[in-house]
Each structure stands twice: as structure tokens, then as C-alpha cells.
Amino acid sequence: MNDLLRQIPKVDECLLALLEDNSLEHIPVGLIKQAIRQVLDGIRKQILTDKGKKITSGFLYLPTVLASIKAEVLRLHQPRFRQVINGTGVIIHTNLGRSILPESTMQMLYQAGGRYSNLEFNLETGQRGSRYALVEKLLCELTGAEAALVVNNNAAAVLIVLETLARGREVIVSRGQLVEIGGSFRIPDVMARSGARLVEVGATNRTHLKDYRDAITEETALLLKVHCSNYRIIGFTSEVSNERLVTLGRQHTLPVVEDLGSGCFVDLSSFGLEKEPTVQEVVGSGVDVVTFSGDKLLGGPQAGIILGKQAIIDRIKTNPINRAMRIDKFTLAGLESILRFYRDPGTVFDNIPTLAMIAAPVELVDRRAKRLARRLRKSVGEHCRVTVVDITSRVGGGAMPEQNLPSRGVSLQPAAMSVSHLEKTLRSLDLPIISRIGEDQLLLDMRTVADDELVLIDRALHQVIPAGA
Numbered sequence: 001m002n003d004l005l006r007q008i009p010k011v012d013e014c015l016l017a018l019l020e021d022n023s024l025e026h027i028p029v030g031l032i033k034q035a036i037r038q039v040l041d042g043i044r045k046q047i048l049t050d051k052g053k054k055i056t057s058g059f060l061y062l063p064t065v066l067a068s069i070k071a072e073v074l075r076l077h078q079p080r081f082r083q084v085i086n087g088t089g090v091i092i093h094t095n096l097g098r099s100i101l102p103e104s105t106m107q108m109l110y111q112a113g114g115r116y117s118n119l120e121f122n123l124e125t126g127q128r129g130s131r132y133a134l135v136e137k138l139l140c141e142l143t144g145a146e147a148a149l150v151v152n153n154n155a156a157a158v159l160i161v162l163e164t165l166a167r168g169r170e171v172i173v174s175r176g177q178l179v180e181i182g183g184s185f186r187i188p189d190v191m192a193r194s195g196a197r198l199v200e201v202g203a204t205n206r207t208h209l210k211d212y213r214d215a216i217t218e219e220t221a222l223l224l225k226v227h228c229s230n231y232r233i234i235g236f237t238s239e240v241s242n243e244r245l246v247t248l249g250r251q252h253t254l255p256v257v258e259d260l261g262s263g264c265f266v267d268l269s270s271f272g273l274e275k276e277p278t279v280q281e282v283v284g285s286g287v288d289v290v291t292f293s294g295d296k297l298l299g300g301p302q303a304g305i306i307l308g309k310q311a312i313i314d315r316i317k318t319n320p321i322n323r324a325m326r327i328d329k330f331t332l333a334g335l336e337s338i339l340r341f342y343r344d345p346g347t348v349f350d351n352i353p354t355l356a357m358i359a360a361p362v363e364l365v366d367r368r369a370k371r372l373a374r375r376l377r378k379s380v381g382e383h384c385r386v387t388v389v390d391i392t393s394r395v396g397g398g399a400m401p402e403q404n405l406p407s408r409g410v411s412l413q414p415a416a417m418s419v420s421h422l423e424k425t426l427r428s429l430d431l432p433i434i435s436r437i438g439e440d441q442l443l444l445d446m447r448t449v450a451d452d453e454l455v456l457i458d459r460a461l462h463q464v465i466p467a468g469a
């Protein structure tokens with residue numbers, strides 16, 4: 001064993017050899033050294049655990065060691081932030097970046113990043129301008145709200161609204177709406193951080209107007225509604241309508257705030273999804289403040305949109321916390337571009353990818369699945385059973401819980417490789433493919449896969465499947 005340890009190539013020896021390799025020319029030497037140390041350390045550990053049983057000196061053959069180091073260098077040099085193919089069928093997949101943006105919106109981001117802009121410059125007066133001015137007008141035009149403000153995300157929106165309106169005072173909320181959404185965002189916790197005190201009313205399944213009314217005291221700052229984004233209370237249930245809550249608020253001069261979560265500008269009920277009130281309808285119901293995300297059903301960049309009465313939005317704008325939550329120029333450029341599409345509601349289902357994926361008829365998804373299956377049968381059919389199967393997609397992003405969209409998937413059952421191994425291998429490719437596992441088959445939901453990704457999937461599987469056979 002000591003003999004083997006002595007035979008491990010030296011760091012300098014490896015470095016010298018790798019510096020001669022033209023394909024590593026563009027890689028910083030520090031990174032190459034790091035890879036060498038990692039690989040050599042790994043070899044040392046393997047020899048020590050093996051205790052001279054199986055490992056022979058062939059294990060230390062220099063070209064083989066150099067090849068492993070090179071692979072490690074390339075791995076370390078790769079950006080950690082990567083494009084992936086979403087074969088999960090979850091359209092607003094929070095872990096995969098939620099909404100993807102249309103090409104023309106990407107052009108705006110490109111410009112915003114690479115060129116100077118009028119971000120905070122009023123081109124008419126030549127003076128300092130407000131970064132929010134442009135999208136504010138557009139948001140009001142589209143929703144009928146009096147005023148608007150955009151912050152970093154919806155969690156920030158909820159926090160700043162509560163901090164501004166209810167710090168040190170009470171907020172009344174229905175027990176059925178004390179939501180925890182992904183990433184441990186809990187309404188009660190956010191509220192605690194805002195300095196507001198939570199007053200829960202009603203029972204988990206039923207809350208009545210009287211419950212809110214009885215809880216109002218001198219300490220009450222506002223009435224809060226929270227959209228049950230990711231769960232549903234079914235059966236014997238009852239919630240108070242916005243209109244009745246607004247009337248109660250008016251009687252006691254208390255603002256009504258609604259955290260809509262997803263916030264959609266268009267009706268999705270014709271696509272087999274349950275009717276949810278649109279942002280315009282919620283604004284129309286008279287609530288004083290509405291908040292929602294930019295990257296859920298709106299289909300834009302990450303943002304938290306706050307709509308409401310002028311006087312309240314003005315107070316939120318001047319809250320010093322607003323400076324800590326402000327959006328950057330990419331968000332602004334992306335959001336304006338997305339909002340402009342909504343001026344023509346007839347075309348949003350063609351232009352905004354999140355909505356296009358929701359609206360895609362199953363026949364279209366089916367054709368995509370058949371095209372991929374045909375290709376795959378040719379390329380890997382000998383080593384893998386390829387079929388088109390009925391599956392269901394999800395809207396995701398805490399929107400439309402429990403609601404499925406009929407979809408088609410390509411199912412793969414490799415002959416000489418376990419499904420879980422195939423799933424893991426696809427995840428580890430240069431262009432990772434994220435899939436779903438179901439009943440001993442690997443599933444690729446074609447609702448969330450773009451047409452130009454089919455050839456990439458085919459190429460990847462061609463590379464991966466025979467290797468496992």
C-alpha cells in the first residue's frame with residue numbers, strides 16, 4: 001500500500017502535462033491546480049480504504065489520472081448557473097426558474113444590461129426621474145388600480161405593505177388562510193417580522209363576516225386576505241367575499257389587503273382550470289391593496305407587484321424599506337415588456353410562454369410527443385422501449401392547486417439501465433434534462449418542452465442509452 005501511495009503522480013508533474021494541453025489554455029491555472037489536488041486526494045483516499053486489496057499500480061497510470069483531472073477541470077470551469085430542459089410538466093416550476101420570457105422581452109433585457117438607459121432619468125426635463133414611473137402607468141391602465149409599486153418579489157410586497165400599514169398594530173386574517181408556501185415563507189412569520197400582530201379568526205374550514213367584525217378593536221390596522229395558493233380546503237367551507245369584507249372595512253375605516261399570490265390578468269377557465277378572479281376583478285371589488293408575483297401566472301420576471309389606493313401606495317413608496325426592496329433595471333425592462341403584451345389580451349396566449357404552455361391544446365402536445373418518440377425509436381429504440389403516454393401537467397408556482405392539465409409524455413424504459421439511473425444521468429449532462437419517474441418508466445412531459453429542444457433530447461439520449469446497455 002505504501003508503495004502505491006508513493007507512486008501517486010506528483011502535483012507538479014500533472015500540472016506540467018496539463019499546461020501543455022491546448023484545450024485547457026483558457027482555464028485559470030488556479031482552477032487546474034484545484035482539480036489536480038482534488039483528484040489526487042481522491043486517489044489517496046481510495047488507496048487507503050482499499051488497504052492493498054484490489055487496487056494495482058495500473059490504477060495510477062498517468063494518462064488515466066490526467067484524463068480524470070481534465071474532466072474535473074472542465075467540470076469546475078463550467079458556470080454553476082445552467083440552462084436545463086424542463087420535462088417535468090410543471091409550468092411555473094419554482095426550482096427551475098418559474099416563468100420563461102418571450103424572445104422580444106429577452107431583447108429588452110439584453111439592451112438594459114449592455115447599454116445605458118433612462119432608468120432614473122426623465123428624458124423630457126433632463127432631471128432625475130423615477131424608475132417606477134413607466135410600469136406604474138401601465139399597471140394602472142391594465143388593472144384599473146389608482147396607483148402601483150413594484151418591489152423585488154411578492155414576499156417583499158407583503159412585508160412592506162404590513163410594515164407600512166400595521167406595524168405595532170393588529171391584522172385580522174382568516175385561520176384558513178395562514179399559508180406556508182415553498183421555501184418556508186409563512187404568512188404568520190412574515191407578519192411577525194413586519195411588527196404587526198396577527199389576529200386569527202374563524203375556523204380552519206369556515207370564516208364568517210361576523211368573525212372579522214367581532215375581532216375589530218382600536219388596535220386593528222387592516223383586514224387581510226391571503227390566497228390559498230398551494231392547497232385547498234374542500235367540503236364544508238366558507239370564506240367571506242371581497243365585497244362584504246370591503247364594506248366591513250369601510251364601516252370601520254380599515255383598509256382591506258389581499259395577497260393574491262399568483263395574480264393573473266386573464267381568465268384561464270376556458271382551459272379546463274377553475275375560475276379564479278383576475279387581478280382586474282380583485283381591484284374592481286374595492287380592496288385597498290392587492291399584491292402578487294411577477295413570475296407566476298403573469299409570466300414575467302421575478303417581482304412583487306403592489307396595486308392600490310393612491311394614498312396607501314404613496315405611504316409605502318416613502319417607507320425606507322422600499323429602498324432595500326427595489327427592483328433592478330433587468331426586472332424593470334422585462335416587466336414593462338411583458339405588461340405591454342397585455343394591452344392586447346387576445347394575443348397573450350401566443351406571446352407569453354407561461355400562458356402559451358397553459359393554453360396549448362393536448363393535440364399539439366401529442367404531436368410533439370409523437371415527433372420525439374419517432375426520433376427516439378430510430379436512435380435508441382433497440383435499447384429502450386419508447387411510448388407516448390397520457391399524463392397530466394401542473395400549472396405550479398403555488399397557482400391552481402390540485403388542478404391538472406391533460407398532457408402527453410414520452411415514456412422511456414431502458415433495457416439495461418435502471419430508470420433511476422437514467423434520470424440521474426440525464427440530470428448530469430452539460431444540458432441537464434429534468435424528468436419525472438413514474439411506475440418504472442422515465443417520463444418527459446411534452447407540455448413544458450420547446451419544439452427546438454426535441455433534437456437536443458434525442459441527441460442526449462442517443463449518447464446516454466447505448467452506454468448503459
Ligand SMILES: *Cc1c(COP(=O)(O)O)cnc(C)c1O
Pocket residue numbers: 153154155156158179181185226227228229230259260261262292293294303304397398
Ligand atoms: C407565491 C406566493 C407568495 C410569494 O411570492 P414570491 O414572488 O415568490 O415572493 C406570497 N403569497 C402567496 C399567497 C403566494 O402564492
